[in-house]
Amino acid sequence: MIDREILLEKIKTSPYKPMKAKIIEACMLTEKEKFFRIELEDKINLSHEPGQFVMVSLFGFGEAPISVCSSPTDKGYFDLTVRNVGTLTNKLHQFKKGDIVGIRGPFGKGFPVDNMFGFDLVIVAGGLGIVPLRSLIRYITYNRNDFGNVEILLGCKTPKELLFREETHEWMKRSEIKFNCTVDKADPDWKGNVGLITSLIPGININPTRTYAVVVGPPIMYKFVIKELVKKSIPAHQIVVSLERRMKCGLGKCGHCQMEGAYVCQSGPVFTYDQLQNFKGECHEKAA
Ligand SMILES: Cc1cc2nc3c(=O)[nH]c(=O)nc-3n(C[C@H](O)[C@H](O)[C@H](O)COP(=O)(O)OP(=O)(O)OC[C@H]3O[C@@H](n4cnc5c(N)ncnc54)[C@H](O)[C@@H]3O)c2cc1C
Ligand code: FES
Numbered sequence: 001m002i003d004r005e006i007l008l009e010k011i012k013t014s015p016y017k018p019m020k021a022k023i024i025e026a027c028m029l030t031e032k033e034k035f036f037r038i039e040l041e042d043k044i045n046l047s048h049e050p051g052q053f054v055m056v057s058l059f060g061f062g063e064a065p066i067s068v069c070s071s072p073t074d075k076g077y078f079d080l081t082v083r084n085v086g087t088l089t090n091k092l093h094q095f096k097k098g099d100i101v102g103i104r105g106p107f108g109k110g111f112p113v114d115n116m117f118g119f120d121l122v123i124v125a126g127g128l129g130i131v132p133l134r135s136l137i138r139y140i141t142y143n144r145n146d147f148g149n150v151e152i153l154l155g156c157k158t159p160k161e162l163l164f165r166e167e168t169h170e171w172m173k174r175s176e177i178k179f180n181c182t183v184d185k186a187d188p189d190w191k192g193n194v195g196l197i198t199s200l201i202p203g204i205n206i207n208p209t210r211t212y213a214v215v216v217g218p219p220i221m222y223k224f225v226i227k228e229l230v231k232k233s234i235p236a237h238q239i240v241v242s243l244e245r246r247m248k249c250g251l252g253k254c255g256h257c258q259m260e261g262a263y264v265c266q267s268g269p270v271f272t273y274d275q276l277q278n279f280k281g282e283c284h285e286k287a288a
Contacts, residue, residue, distance in 0.1 A: 015104065015251055016104070016249070016251075017104075018055070018057045018063075018102025018103055018104050019040055019041060019102065019103050019104070020040075020041045020100055020102065020103075021038045021039060021040045021041065021100065021101050021102070021103045022038065022039050022041075022098065022099070022100055023036050023037070023038055023095055023096065023097055023098065023099050023100075023101065024037050024038065024039045024077060024097060025037035025097060026095065026096050026097050029081060029163050029164065029165075030160060030161055030162070030163060031160070032083050032084050032161075033081055033082065033083050033084075033128070033163060034081070034082050034084070034092070034093050035079065035080075035081050036079065036080045036081075036082065036092075036095070037070075037077050037078075037079050038077060038078055038079070038080060038101070038103070039076065039077050040078075040103065043076050045072075045075055045076065046068065046072075046078045046103075046105075046106055047072065047106070048068045048072055048078065048105070048106035048110070048135075049072065049106070049109075049110030049111070049113065050068075050071065050072065050110050050111050050113060050132070050135035050136040050138075050139045051067070051108070051109070051110030051111040051132050051135065051136065051242060051269070051270045052067075052068055052105070052106040052107060052108050052109075052110045053065045053066060053067045053068065053105060053106065053107055053108055053132075053250075053269065054066060054068060054078075054080070054103050054104060054105035054106055054107065055103070055104040055105055055107065055247075055250050056080065056082075056088075056092065056101055056102070056103060057101065057102035057103075057104070058088060058091050058092060058095075058101060058102070059102070061087060061088045061091045062087070062088055063088070063102075063104070063248075064088045064089060064092075065107075065247045065250060065265070066080045066082055067080070067131050067132035067135070067242075068080065068106060068132070068135055069081050069131045069132065069134040069135050070134075070135060070138065071135055071136075071138035071139040071142060072135075072139065073138070073139060073142040073143070074138065079134075081128075081131045081134075081163065083128055104250060105250060107250040107251070107265055107266075108250070108264075108265055108266065108268060108269050108270070109266070109267060109268060109269070109270050110270055111136050111214055111240055111242075111270050112212075112240065112270070112272075113136070113139065115212075116147065116212045117146050117147065118146070118147070118148060118210075119147065119148055119210055119211060119212045119238075120147075120148035120149040120150070120151075120206060120207065120210055120211045120212070121140065121147055121148070121149070121150045121151070121211070121212050121213075121214065122151050122153065122204060122206060122211060122212070122213045122214070122229075122234075123136065123137065123150070123151070123152045123153065123213075123214050124153045124155075124197060124201075124213065124214070124215040124216075124217070124225050124229075125152070125153070125154045125155070125215075125216055125217060126155050126156070126197055126216070126217025126218055126221040126225075127155070127156050127157070127161065127217055127218055128163070128217075128218075129215075129216030129217035129218070129221075129242075130154060130163050130164065130216075131163070131216075132216055132242055133214065133216050134163075134164055134167070136214065137152065137171070141171075141174070141177070144176060148210065149178070149206075150176070150177045150178070151177075151178040151179075151180070151204055151206075152171060152177060152178070152179045152180070153180050153181075153182075153197055153200045153201070153204075154168065154179070154180070154181045154182070154197075155181070155182045155183070155184070155196065155197030155200075155217070155221075156181075156183055156184075157183065157184045157185060158183055158184070158185050158186075158187065159183050159186065159187050159189065159190045160187070162181070162183075168181060180193065180200050181193065182194065182195050182196070182197055182199065182200055184196065196224070197217070197221065197225065198224045198225055198227075198228050201225065201228035201229065201231075201232065202228065202231075204232070206232060206234070208232055208233040208234045208235070208238075209235070211234055211238060212234075212238045212239075212240060213229045213234050213238065213239045213240065214240045214241075215229070215239065215240065215241050216241065216242045222241060226239060226241075226273060230273075235274075236272065236273040236274035236277065237272050237273070237274045238272070239272060239273035240270060240271070240272055240273075241270070241271060241272075241273065241276065242268070242269045242270050242271075243259070243264055243268050243269050243271060244269065245257040245259060245264040245265075245268075245269075247264070247265050249265070250265045251265065251266070252265060252266040259279060260278075260279050262279075
C-alpha cells in the first residue's frame with residue numbers, strides 16, 4: 001500500500017494538479033472573444049515562451065488548452081484570450097475579476113525565438129491566430145534591438161472581429177514596425193485594406209535568407225499563405241506555424257493530440273514548414 005505521505009507528496013507535485021490562479025482583469029474584446037489577465041497564487045511568474053499554451057480548468061467543466069498571449073517580459077501576470085465555442089469556454093466567459101481558475105503549464109514548444117535573433121520577421125496572423133502571436137509581438141517590442149525588420153500582416157473577416165484594437169493602433173504608429181491589416185469584408189467606417197491576407201504578401205520586400213515568417217491562423221489560411229511565402233523564397237525551416245489539436249493532458253501521455261507519432265502538445269504546437277512536410281498532409285488541414 002502506498003504510504004499516505006508519499007501519496008500526498010505525489011499529489012502536491014503532480015503535473016496533473018492545477019495551480020490556483022485569480023482573474024485580475026476581464027473584458028470582452030469582440031462579441032465572441034474575452035480577454036483575461038491572470039495572476040498565479042503567490043504571484044509567481046508563469047515563465048512561458050511565446051507560442052506556449054496553458055491548460056485552463058474550471059471545476060466541474062473540465063480543461064481546455066489556451067495560448068498565452070502576454071510576453072514572458074510581462075511579469076507577475078499573464079494574459080489569455082478565449083473564444084466562446086462550447087461548454088468550458090462558455091462557462092469561462094461568465095467569469096469576472098476576482099474569480100479563481102485552475103492553470104497547468106506552460107506546455108509545448110513555443111516559437112523558435114533564439115533562432116530568430118538577428119533575422120527579419122514577417123508575422124502573419126489570421127483571426128484568432130493573433131492571440132499566440134501577440135505574445136511574440138510584445139516580446140519583440142520589448143527586445144526590439146535583437147531583431148531585424150519586423151512586418152506584421154493581420155487579417156480578419158470583418159472590422160468588428162479585430163482583436164487587440166488599441167494595441168494594433170500602437171503597432172501602426174511605431175516607426176520600426178511595419179503593420180498592415182486587411183478585412184475580408186469592410187464596413188462603412190473601415191479605412192484599411194479589403195481582401196484576403198494572402199493579397200498582402202506579394203507586396204512585402206524581404207531578403208528571404210535572412211527572414212523568418214511566423215504564421216498562425218485558421219487551417220484554410222496556411223495552405224495559401226505558405227504558398228505565397230515559398231514564392232518569396234523563404235526557406236521551409238524559416239517558415240514557422242502553430243497547429244491546433246484536441247488535447248487532454250498536455251504532457252505527452254494521453255495520445256489525444258498525436259499526429260503521425262508526434263505529440264503536438266510536446267513537440268508542438270509550433271512547427272517549421274519543413275517539419276510539417278514530413279507529416280504527409282494531415283496537419284495541413286489541422287493547422288490553426
Ligand atoms: C495549443 C492550443 C491553443 C489554443 N489556444 C486558444 C486560445 O488562445 N483561445 C481560444 O479561444 N481557443 C484556443 N484553443 C482552442 C480551445 O482549446 C478550444 O476552443 C476549447 O478547448 C473548446 O472547449 P469547449 O469546452 O468550450 O468546447 P467543446 O464544448 O468541447 O466543443 C465546442 C466546439 O469546439 C470544437 N473544439 C473543442 N476543442 C477543440 C480544440 N482543441 N481545437 C479545435 N476545436 C475544438 C469542438 O469540435 C466543437 O465544435 C487552443 C487549442 C489548442 C490545441
Ligand atoms: S494532449 Fe495528451 S498526449 Fe498530447
